[in-house]
Amino acid sequence: MNTPLRRVGLAMMAMMLLLLGNATYVQVIKADDYRKDPLNRRVILDQYSRERGQIISADSVPLAGVEKTNDRLRYLRTYPNGPAFAPVTGYFSTIYGTGGMERAEDDLLNGSDDRLFARRVSDLITGRDPKGGSLQLTIDAKLQQVAYERLNGVTGTVVAIRPQTGEILAMVSTPSYDPNALASHDVDAQEEAWTSFDADKSKPMLNRSVHESYPPGSTFKLVVTAAALAEGKTKESEVDGRPVITLPGTNTPLPNFNDTTCGNGVTASLEEALSKSCNTAFAVLANELGVEKLRDQAAKFGYGEPDLSIPLSVVPSTLGPIADKPSIYQTGIGQKDVRVTPMVNAMMAATIANGGVRMQPHLIGKVLAPDLQVISETDPDEVDEAMDPDDAIALRDMMIKSENNTGGGGKLSGVTIASKTGTAEHGEDVKSTNPHAWYVAFAPAEKPEIAIAVIVENGGQQGLSATGGRVAAPIGRSVIGAYLGGR
């Protein structure tokens, strides 16, 4: 009987060999396919259970951090003071993925970025749990908070940039949302929050600073002026000053705001035209300069850049097709098909403030390792010489005058602001649609520390009677005041 027993033993070994062979196939050869299969929730669960890096502001206020939990995801993403910073931080959701900086720098925050490679290897050897790297943003937490509070109750944005470096000091979009609700480990709570944000007509999850573009209105006159200065015009150059003109080839009148006259009613100086924001002057001036020069100058300020990334992607700003004469006239006053993001408008203000040198706007100040050692620092990056330095000073002076001519509350004492307002008509029926109110500015004018763009969609509570000066300027001034006063 021992012979068959031995054969049974051989059969048992053969079965084990089969099992081992098959296990090798599954766990070694096919392992990668199985691990990376989209139906395999392990990879994503792993990612969500790893300690994600922090996002902190320039003044080291935590904007996004983690809290330890006892559930299987182990770490809960938290956003102290979430809504104010949501346009910057974005959200981190187990169901809906990521947004904002959470998406743009996901690799770094979850620890898979190449910049963390050496640390990952040492984690592997020492058996430490891998952690994500952290980000220190250029955002000034106090300023962001102030701007968010000033925009309370209206739909709009504030973008603030340090002109010399391109650091984005604040980027607010209202109404906002609470990313904490999307980071919840309670699946039902997440779904409920997402559905309610998604269904909200005021689009709280839209980052209007970079993902929405608006007609720039009179703020575009800065582009036209810059182009004119580049063509040899000066502050004193005489431009059209009529209260109303007719668009060439049509019967459509193009009046000044409130039908005011500019200068002597026939001509006016460029400085006066800008400071009083005369429509007729700039419509005619744009036509004189021609489409090419307008596009050129606009591009130097950042219009039309297809992959501007801060590293949130910024939708391109555009002048539109400008197909005929009337279009040029309208483009000159920032109407027709001209669209600009608040980010690019803020860049324009910053460029003028910086003596015509355009700096790359950016949100990331420092990239930090899990142990908060600095891995890299963002150096200021010069993109373009948008204006001649003398022209930039001339334009600044005109903007100081414009600020002095602008009404609205919240004027600051002791500091000179250079600004331009805009009241942008939009919609099918422009006369009954509330205009957008713009304010772009920088201060102190002599030695600028901050450049901002403010837009209040549809004039806020002012409705049809809204103007940039009445609605947007007070917000902008108080943000500037808070920044300059806070130091």
Added chain:
Amino acid sequence: MGSPVPGAEGTPLAAASSTSPGLRPPTRRSTELFMLAFAAMLVTGALILVEANQEQELSLRILWLGLAYLGLLTVAHLAVRKWAPYADPVIMPCVALLNGLGLVMIHRIDLAMADVKLPGDRVWSAAAPKQVLWTAIALVLFCTVLKVLSDHRTLARYGYTFGLLGLVALVLPGVLPGFIAPEINGAKIWLSFGAFSIQPGEFAKILLMVFFAAFLVSKRDLFTIAGRRVLGLDLPRARDLGPLIAAWAVGVSIMVLQKDLGSSLLFFGIVLVLLYVATERAVWVVLGVMMFCVGAFVAWKLFTHVQVRVQNWLDPFADPSGAGYQIVQSLFGLGTGSMFGAGLGGGRPDQIPEANTDFITAVIGEELGFVGLAAVLMIYMVFAMRGLRGALAVRDTFGKLLGGGLAFAVAFQIFIVVGGVTKLIPMTGITAPFLSYGGSSLLANYILVALLLRISDAARAPKSTPKPRPQQPAIADQFTVMVERPK
């Protein structure tokens, strides 16, 4: 039944020294103790790793688990020392390691499942404490068998009784009403008594094996001599083979009707091997495999649940969230574990259904990787080979047949369950001996171990020890192959 072995009374070492010490083979009990201590060390290490990786503090709960495990090991060792002093020293450590690892994994799955939201707000009830309780009960049974059954040949006398009991145990869940024999996961194989439920089929497996071994030993000469030659094949007479075929057919068909495909496959294989070993004729295996193929084909034609199993085996990804869910999740776990695994406590057993029973080897494959799974398979292999060695060495045919059958049963069961979760063969619900959570499986397998130890004790005990020889048919004695160990 049976009288105690004289040499086994008191301490075996004292008994050995009192007679002729030079001729007595060593009992190797200290070797066993050393290996048991090693197994305990491995299990304790695994338990600490699980706790550490799950970020739970080392709570009293694990102390309790660990102490219970150590206590049970000590009892098992003392029982073997007392009642089967010459038993193979490797078998018990293998069992202890598998049982301990099973406890750790079940505890680990408890930790994972505690965070999972179960449908209907149910709370996961921890299985590890119950498994400890079952282990304790199993050890009581183990000790009882070792104590009461001082000579395994006694069993042969009650062959028919065991056979009948086995069939009754098999049929019981099928015929009893639903409140006491509920249908769980499509199979009606459980008897439920309040909080506890047992699977009589697990015990039937052993009872029927005893019957088949006893029957075959008493009839094996008739099979080879008294048969007729049909088509060049020596067929035994119907009246000799009748009871065997009847019991086999009844057993297999009951399991098939209860939709317990794994057990029927296991049972079929065991009987085939017993038949082969008893008759030493490979033709039975050929016939059996042919029968199996025909039977499998018919079952596939007749039963939709068989078709579903086969379909899931061929292409589990055809319905990854439905019928193929279990096997797909198992493959994902194994693939993600890859070569070295996610680490104890680092896997996602909550993703794998039935993780602590049928799929526990998949969880091991995920957390310990291919290396760990292979190690577990090797432990089973060592265990089965040691059992087989006892069968080879024992002097009586009944012991050989029963021992060989028991050893094969463990190896074959592992082949079916691991083959199932790694998609080598179609998945059939079956437990991994000692590893899986489940009372009846544990009880039955500890009885199996007791029998194997008893047989290996008989094989290694000094021949001079006078033993009462039970009455056996004279004709069977003639065919007994006497094997002497060289030492």
